[in-house]
Amino acid sequence: MNILVCIKQVPDSNKVEVDPVTGVLKRNGVESKMNPYDLYAIETALRIREELGGTIYALTMGPGQAAVVIKEAFAMGVDKGILISDRKFGGADVLATSYTISQGIKSIGDIDLILCGKQTTDGDTAQVGPEVSEWLNIPSVSNVSKIVEINEDSVVVEMDMTDDIEVTKLQFPCLLTVDKDIFMPRLPSYVKKQATKDREITVISLAELEDKDEQHYGLNGSPTQVQRIFPPEVNAHREMFKGSEEELTGQLFTKLQELKFV
Numbered sequence: 001m002n003i004l005v006c007i008k009q010v011p012d013s014n015k016v017e018v019d020p021v022t023g024v025l026k027r028n029g030v031e032s033k034m035n036p037y038d039l040y041a042i043e044t045a046l047r048i049r050e051e052l053g054g055t056i057y058a059l060t061m062g063p064g065q066a067a068v069v070i071k072e073a074f075a076m077g078v079d080k081g082i083l084i085s086d087r088k089f090g091g092a093d094v095l096a097t098s099y100t101i102s103q104g105i106k107s108i109g110d111i112d113l114i115l116c117g118k119q120t121t122d123g124d125t126a127q128v129g130p131e132v133s134e135w136l137n138i139p140s141v142s143n144v145s146k147i148v149e150i151n152e153d154s155v156v157v158e159m160d161m162t163d164d165i166e167v168t169k170l171q172f173p174c175l176l177t178v179d180k181d182i183f184m185p186r187l188p189s190y191v192k193k194q195a196t197k198d199r200e201i202t203v204i205s206l207a208e209l210e211d212k213d214e215q216h217y218g219l220n221g222s223p224t225q226v227q228r229i230f231p232p233e234v235n236a237h238r239e240m241f242k243g244s245e246e247e248l249t250g251q252l253f254t255k256l257q258e259l260k261f262v
Ligand SMILES: Cc1cc2nc3c(=O)[nH]c(=O)nc-3n(C[C@H](O)[C@H](O)[C@H](O)COP(=O)(O)OP(=O)(O)OC[C@H]3O[C@@H](n4cnc5c(N)ncnc54)[C@H](O)[C@@H]3O)c2cc1C
Pocket: 005, 006, 007, 008, 009, 035, 037, 038, 041, 059, 060, 061, 062, 090, 091, 092, 093, 094, 095, 097, 098, 101, 115, 116, 117, 118, 119, 120, 122, 123, 124, 125, 126, 127, 128, 129, 222, 224, 225, 226
């Protein structure tokens, strides 16, 4: 079984500042880490390999330094690493990102199962996984909280729908995005880290992709136009109401009317 896990490098803090002039995130000097949900996806892949055997690929799209998260994946037990990286991919929105990742996956070939995290802690859209599956024309299920049954041909999963749990069966090839309840991720092993420190990572640039049309990638391939990025203003305004229960109710109702909530 060939399993591919999509992993993303994200800032190690939710306190990333925005340049007030350019509106661009100030990533310089900010420590990075693997998106936490992707650790659950890697753990899921490792458990499946323990049961069925096979090869696990970790794939990330990002600048050269994103290779660090692939090295971490190696130290957890992943077999092969793919870095999709090219200046032409810069400024990609979710559509262009998912397209680029799907092109990268196509160039690797025979993948039975693609695993993604449920969402990232920076972009947070939870759209990349389902969009990759659309580009590849394979079925997908999001928010997978349990693998019920798996064999060489198919997988039965529980999908957490907040109020309900839905059970569904998918034939391979397919894509799952996994929730944090699925398995507790193992820590990277020092022994594996040492053993894999020189392991090569395959770098895929635009030249290696089937679709080489620059218009489909990066800023060119991104229909989203960000008008402005800004940190939300801190509103320290407070109002105190005093009086009896009845008076307070009246004051609160008047305030809600003023604010057009009622
Ligand atoms: C107009 C525009 C321009 C942008 N320009 C840039 C830019 O220049 N640089 C930049 O870093 N971001 C940029 N972004 C943000 C970028 O589009 C998102 O980071 C990216 O689409 C992933 O979305 P997400 O973080 O919401 O992922 P989600 O959909 O929340 O992620 C779900 C899962 O998908 C997988 N995944 C997500 N991203 C990756 C990845 N890169 N590699 C491998 N697996 C992945 C992971 O398994 C992850 O757990 C831009 C966004 C817009 C709208």
